[in-house]
Amino acid sequence: xxxxxxxxxxxxxxxxxxxxxxxxxxxxxxxxxxxxxxxxxxxxxxxxxxxxxxxxxxxxxxxxxxxxxxxxxxxxxxxxxxxxxxxxxxxxxxxxxxxxxxxxxxxxxxxxxxxxxxxxxxxxxxxxxxxxxxxxxxxxxxxxxxxxxxxxxxxxxxxxxxxxxxxxxxxxxxxxxxxxxxxxxxxxxxxxxxxxxxxxxxxxxxx
Amino acid sequence: xxxxxxxxxxxxxxxxxxxxxxxxxxxxxxxxxxxxxxxxxxxxxxxxxxxxxxxxxxxxxxxxxxxxxxxxxxxxxxxxxxxxxxxxxxxxxxxxxxxxxxxxxxxxxxxxxxxxxxxxxxxxxxxxxxxxxxxxxxxxxxxxxxxxxxxxxxxxxxxxxxxxxxxxxxxxxxxxxxxxxxxxxxxxxxxxxxxxxxxxxxxxxxxxxxxxxxxxxxxxxxxxxxxxxxxxxxxxxxxxxxxxxxxxxxxxxxxxxxxxxxxxxxxxxxxxxxxxxxxxxxxxxxxxxxxxxxxxxxxxxxxxxxxxxxxxxxxxxxxxxxxxxxxxxxxxxxxxxxxxxxxxxxxxxxxxxxxxxxxxxxxxxxxxxxxxxxxxxxxxxxxxxxxxxxxxxxxxxxxxxxxxxxxxxxxxxxxxxxxxxxxxxxxxxxxxxxxxxxxxxxxxxxxxxxxxxxxxxxxxxxxxxxxxxxxxxxxxxxxxxxxxxxxxxxxx
Numbered sequence: 001x002x003x004x005x006x007x008x009x010x011x012x013x014x015x016x017x018x019x020x021x022x023x024x025x026x027x028x029x030x031x032x033x034x035x036x037x038x039x040x041x042x043x044x045x046x047x048x049x050x051x052x053x054x055x056x057x058x059x060x061x062x063x064x065x066x067x068x069x070x071x072x073x074x075x076x077x078x079x080x081x082x083x084x085x086x087x088x089x090x091x092x093x094x095x096x097x098x099x100x101x102x103x104x105x106x107x108x109x110x111x112x113x114x115x116x117x118x119x120x121x122x123x124x125x126x127x128x129x130x131x132x133x134x135x136x137x138x139x140x141x142x143x144x145x146x147x148x149x150x151x152x153x154x155x156x157x158x159x160x161x162x163x164x165x166x167x168x169x170x171x172x173x174x175x176x177x178x179x180x181x182x183x184x185x186x187x188x189x190x191x192x193x194x195x196x197x198x199x200x201x202x203x204x205x206x207x
Numbered sequence: 208x209x210x211x212x213x214x215x216x217x218x219x220x221x222x223x224x225x226x227x228x229x230x231x232x233x234x235x236x237x238x239x240x241x242x243x244x245x246x247x248x249x250x251x252x253x254x255x256x257x258x259x260x261x262x263x264x265x266x267x268x269x270x271x272x273x274x275x276x277x278x279x280x281x282x283x284x285x286x287x288x289x290x291x292x293x294x295x296x297x298x299x300x301x302x303x304x305x306x307x308x309x310x311x312x313x314x315x316x317x318x319x320x321x322x323x324x325x326x327x328x329x330x331x332x333x334x335x336x337x338x339x340x341x342x343x344x345x346x347x348x349x350x351x352x353x354x355x356x357x358x359x360x361x362x363x364x365x366x367x368x369x370x371x372x373x374x375x376x377x378x379x380x381x382x383x384x385x386x387x388x389x390x391x392x393x394x395x396x397x398x399x400x401x402x403x404x405x406x407x408x409x410x411x412x413x414x415x416x417x418x419x420x421x422x423x424x425x426x427x428x429x430x431x432x433x434x435x436x437x438x439x440x441x442x443x444x445x446x447x448x449x450x451x452x453x454x455x456x457x458x459x460x461x462x463x464x465x466x467x468x469x470x471x472x473x474x475x476x477x478x479x480x481x482x483x484x485x486x487x488x489x490x491x492x493x494x495x496x497x498x499x500x501x502x503x504x505x506x507x508x509x510x511x512x513x514x515x516x517x518x519x520x521x522x523x524x525x526x527x528x529x530x531x532x533x534x535x536x537x538x539x540x541x542x543x544x545x546x547x548x549x550x551x552x553x554x555x556x557x558x559x560x561x562x563x564x565x566x567x568x569x570x571x572x573x574x575x576x577x578x579x580x581x582x583x584x585x586x587x588x589x590x591x592x593x594x595x596x597x598x599x600x601x602x603x604x605x606x607x608x609x610x611x612x613x614x615x616x617x618x619x620x621x622x623x624x625x626x627x628x629x630x631x632x633x634x635x636x637x638x639x640x641x642x643x644x645x646x647x648x649x650x651x652x653x654x655x656x657x658x659x660x661x662x663x664x665x666x667x668x669x670x671x672x673x674x675x676x677x678x679x680x681x682x683x684x685x686x687x688x689x690x691x692x693x694x695x696x697x698x699x
Contacts, residue, residue: 087353171228
């Protein structure tokens with residue numbers, strides 16, 4: 001697989017073709033079945049993404065169609081990524097080549113896991129996502145440009161679709177602080193202050 | 208916006224800093240780790256040149272990949288063995304307590320932390336597992352995280368988080384005989400949907416909730432995530448305190464009285480306001496069984512698989528997929544659907560009271576011909592307590608296999624799995640396609656007592672009829688026993 005480098009630093013835009021995965025409540029067991037979690041690195045997950053669904057569809061799964069090879073944007077519907085908290089799911093998508101997701105809604109933990117990898121998940125209402133999915137299915141070779149700051153998807157032929165992205169995640173992506181570790185460890189003093197006022201860390205003493 | 212709820216109070220207490228972009232740096236009071244979602248986090252830590260900031264606040268066990276027949280090392284599965292060795296190395300290197308196989312304290316992470324008294328009211332609890340919501344049963348704010356966040360907690364004992372809204376789920380009345388916490392949560396998810404809770408924490412309250420034991424509250428909160436709510440909780444009360452008192456890691460002596468005083472003040476008060484409220488009547492809930500491929504596709508055991516016309520338009524596509532995958536036709540009664548495999552266990556229903564409820568059904572009966580049925584205790588402590596009561600003998604006599612503790616066929620990362628199109632009656636939490644180890648395997652979620660009823664009947668059966676019917680030799684009334692209390696000290 002020809003996979004671009006993983007996100008690093010500010011994530012301002014994502015460019016590439018799109019792939020549609022229709023259906024609500026697509027869970028992380030389907031994105032990456034549990035047997036592939038038997039590993040101590042994320043290395044091989046890209047090839048195993050949607051393994052059982054792809055097997056079931058015998059080459060007709062969108063991730064196997066020639067026109068979607070190299071796609072960077074995944075178009076989904078409601079509650080995508082529900083179920084298990086396994087980060088193996090966004091890791092598998094990322095290692096297959098996905099760099100942004102657009103959908104009607106995302107499961108909470110999945111959204112956070114994507115953000116922690118620098119992969120934006122943007123939302124749009126049902127009608128707009130359906131229209132966009134139809135457009136991509138009719139024009140699979142169309143290249144898009146997703147702008148994170150404007151929360152907008154542009155196609156090469158001048159069409160634009162407005163999307164939603166909460167200010168917090170947007171800021172984290174644009175500043176490169178989606179990788180929170182550096183910030184968190186820099187607040188050690190505040191961390192100790194917090195610990196000092198937690199009763200359960202202080203023998204439940206009141207003073 | 209919610210105010211004055213337990214969630215608000217615990218959140219404020221653990222707020223370390225406000226981060227750019229509006230998220231909160233939240234202190235994590237208890238971090239639980241296991242072998243599946245931690246190896247990459249430790250590797251990332253090493254790459255960053257960081258250590259574990261507070262190893263004394265992280266506790267490890269091994270659960271997902273352990274075999275439940277023989278747990279002799281090395282495991283036959285070399286990948287599973289490598290994962291456990293990786294966990295052992297990481298814990299040793301960083302000074303983290305690991306409750307390993309044979310320690311007497313090993314088990315499913317969401318079973319052992321409560322039974323050791325590690326989980327306490329007012330804490331924030333994080334673990335790289337979505338069923339961390341279980342710990343909310345104690346009035347903790349507990350949620351699942353991904354591996355990058357496991358890395359962050361290891362590095363900083365904190366997380367970047369956004370506050371959730373709070374929905375109070377008020378349950379009036381009382382659960383009827385043969386109806387359990389599992390049925391209650393399946394009914395709630397059936398009603399509110401698998402995405403109804405996205406963006407919310409669920410506060411479970413009301414007379415029916417107050418009457419639940421701690422183990423039942425754990426079952427309830429465990430599956431909050433299946434309704435889309437990343438955390439669910441119950442306000443701490445006398446039931447909570449009675450469960451905790453005397454546990455190895457619970458406060459003792461004078462600290463106990465101070466702890467109870469503090470815990471008591473955490474509950475959402477009468478002045479608390481919620482972002483949303485939904486009410487249920489426990490009395491009206493029947494034993495509930497899932498027929499489809501999401502935990503929201505549940506029906507009462509006396510109902511039929513819904514027809515498309517009975518469903519909202521936006522539920523029909525996934526229902527159509529479920530009819531096909533499950534090979535269950537709309538309109539057929541769920542009672543009577545033949546079963547191949549029966550699984551009792553998991554972080555949802557692998558505790559002593561769950562095994563007792565199943566045993567009350569199995570007593571004096573036998574697993575139907577052609578059915579494979581097995582019981583996997585949630586922890587070594589649960590196993591020993593159950594064996595002390597003779598439950599292992601009771602199950603074996605009834606034709607069930609009695610296994611060693613672990614996650615087992617809930618997600619089938621160990622050798623316990625469905626084969627081909629087999630259909631299971633399972634006390635676990637997810638009926639997703641392929642969840643139990645076969646890409647075409649099928650799962651019907653239900654309470655442990657209902658699983659036992661299916662095992663002895665050979666098909667989905669209403670446990671209320673079995674509990675009412677006489678069996679040989681004599682008596683079917685479930686024993687009412689107190690939950691186990693331990694007295695050993697907390698030690699590495």
